[in-house]
Amino acid sequence: MMEMLTKATLETLYMVIVSAIFTVGIGLPLGIILVVTSENHIATNKWISGVLSYVVNMTRSLPFIILMIFIIPITRWLIGTSIGTEAAIVPLVFAAIPFFARVVESALHEIDDGVIEAAIAMGATPLQIIIRVMIPEALPSLVLGVTITVINLLGYSAMAGAIGGGGIGDLAIRYGYHRFRTDVMLMTIFLLVILVQSIQSSGNLIAQKIIKNRRK
Amino acid sequence: MIEIQNLSKIYEKAHQKVVAIEHIDLKVERGDIYGIVGLSGAGKSSLVRCINRIEDPTTGTVIVDGVDLTSLSGKALRSERQKIGMIFQNFNLLSSKTVFENIAFPLRLKGLDKEQIQKRVLDLLEKVELTEKADVYPVNLSGGQKQRVGIARALANEPSVLLCDESTSALDPKTTKQILGLLKRINKEFGVTLVVITHEMDVVKAICNKVAILESGRIIAEGDTIDVFTRKTSDATKHFIGESVSSDSNHRGNNRLQLTFKGVSAEQPILSGLIRNLAVDVNILSGSIETIQDYPLGKLIVELPGDSNVLIEALDYLSAKGVDAEVLS
Numbered sequence A: 001m002m003e004m005l006t007k008a009t010l011e012t013l014y015m016v017i018v019s020a021i022f023t024v025g026i027g028l029p030l031g032i033i034l035v036v037t038s039e040n041h042i043a044t045n046k047w048i049s050g051v052l053s054y055v056v057n058m059t060r061s062l063p064f065i066i067l068m069i070f071i072i073p074i075t076r077w078l079i080g081t082s083i084g085t086e087a088a089i090v091p092l093v094f095a096a097i098p099f100f101a102r103v104v105e106s107a108l109h110e111i112d113d114g115v116i117e118a119a120i121a122m123g124a125t126p127l128q129i130i131i132r133v134m135i136p137e138a139l140p141s142l143v144l145g146v147t148i149t150v151i152n153l154l155g156y157s158a159m160a161g162a163i164g165g166g167g168i169g170d171l172a173i174r175y176g177y178h179r180f181r182t183d184v185m186l187m188t189i190f191l192l193v194i195l196v197q198s199i200q201s202s203g204n205l206i207a208q209k210i211i212k213n214r215r216k
Numbered sequence B: 001m002i003e004i005q006n007l008s009k010i011y012e013k014a015h016q017k018v019v020a021i022e023h024i025d026l027k028v029e030r031g032d033i034y035g036i037v038g039l040s041g042a043g044k045s046s047l048v049r050c051i052n053r054i055e056d057p058t059t060g061t062v063i064v065d066g067v068d069l070t071s072l073s074g075k076a077l078r079s080e081r082q083k084i085g086m087i088f089q090n091f092n093l094l095s096s097k098t099v100f101e102n103i104a105f106p107l108r109l110k111g112l113d114k115e116q117i118q119k120r121v122l123d124l125l126e127k128v129e130l131t132e133k134a135d136v137y138p139v140n141l142s143g144g145q146k147q148r149v150g151i152a153r154a155l156a157n158e159p160s161v162l163l164c165d166e167s168t169s170a171l172d173p174k175t176t177k178q179i180l181g182l183l184k185r186i187n188k189e190f191g192v193t194l195v196v197i198t199h200e201m202d203v204v205k206a207i208c209n210k211v212a213i214l215e216s217g218r219i220i221a222e223g224d225t226i227d228v229f230t231r232k233t234s235d236a237t238k239h240f241i242g243e244s245v246s247s248d249s250n251h252r253g254n255n256r257l258q259l260t261f262k263g264v265s266a267e268q269p270i271l272s273g274l275i276r277n278l279a280v281d282v283n284i285l286s287g288s289i290e291t292i293q294d295y296p297l298g299k300l301i302v303e304l305p306g307d308s309n310v311l312i313e314a315l316d317y318l319s320a321k322g323v324d325a326e327v328l329s
């Protein structure tokens, strides 16, 4: 059983880590665009912000399981197959991007307008404001945002087991549910709890460290 | 230095129009410390924000140092902005950066090399007396220290103009005095032209050589500070400049005068001369002396019992002595 659990855990970690990288890589710029194109910001653009906001909301309103099935053609086109751990990463990323983009948006909206105004007054370009002002100022919130996104990905990854994605969720369904292996079921629950706890605590720790450093 | 012509700013929000600034003309000369005072909502911030184009004017032009800012955009506008420093009521420092990095920020934006930045920032830290706080983050600074960082940051690019929007309004009186002293020094030593936005008349009296009083988006009085304070006042400006002299209006005397003494006349025994030479009685109702730009200004409200002949004679005598007299009743 240990072997099974180790393999499943590694699969889960693989899915979550890879999709987290893609989610942050795509969701962060999207969240930034959502903010800077909003009203009275550094690159206000009603069209872009309207369309983007609409797409984000639409994607977020689909339950993960439906989204997963709906984008199978895209998955096939990208990965070559719709089954397996790699294939599970595609719907995971699709589901997490809009969520993370909103998280980024709210973190960046928290920044005091005055600070951005000061940067404008100093002649900063919009890109300089994003990179040198907005991201550093919102860094603790962004780190916490990444943390809850990763935890969400962990939850979704369990469902991705349903399309043969492997991982802890897959194990729980195949052994714990279909074969009535209560011990496996309990172990998977235990593992998930441990994973969620450690992700959350590391996130908190990093954010706290950044904040503490700034109180020096 | 700064020339504002026919400037208007109208905010439009949800089909509602708010006129913040209405057809303002203003000229600030090089080396001025120009005060702009007004009550909350008078349009002071809108006006100053139009100067460096943080806000786009609805109509009018703003010329700073010969450059028409209203005609610029993009890169040209940004590079002009670097020549205009600005400090804020809430300091607006970057909480993610140390004092040193906050001051270095505008220099890094320009892509200066490390050594130049190091040298310039240390120099600025010395000027604002914060050398020992270089590696501290803003949360650990007092309000006065934060504003000094703000001033150093604003001076980093060696601007010709410094805009100060309520830069002492969040500070206690003692710290306010320090900051105002620093601003005055910056004006004197580096020849930086200052535009000082405030709702406190005391700030204007302390450092401004020129002042404009703003009300509902219009300038209702302007000129040399000392003149604006001594000038016969309209009702509109009264609640700004007349606040320190109180007269109780229940007491109705015959000839009530407000006398303003400035310069030499403040040092002569004018009242006793009036009493002796014209053989009139003088009742003093209230009085005050204040300092405007290190310049004493006395205000006295007096009553002369008697008929209008007494009044005319007294006015003649006073004007001969160089005292400004305004008939109140």
Ligand SMILES: Nc1ncnc2c1ncn2[C@@H]1O[C@H](COP(=O)(O)OP(=O)(O)OP(=O)(O)O)[C@@H](O)[C@H]1O
Pocket: B011, B012, B013, B018, B019, B020, B038, B039, B040, B041, B042, B043, B044, B045, B046, B047, B199
């Ligand atoms: N961004 C904005 N959108 C809409 N209306 C605004 C905006 N900024 C200012 N106003 C309005 O314009 C008018 C002038 O505001 P402004 O901030 O210039 O006044 P102020 O003299 O600086 O006041 P205070 O002393 O309170 O700072 C006010 O009626 C205000 O409500």
Ligand SMILES: [Mg+2]
Pocket: B044, B045, B046, B166
């Ligand atoms: Mg204001």
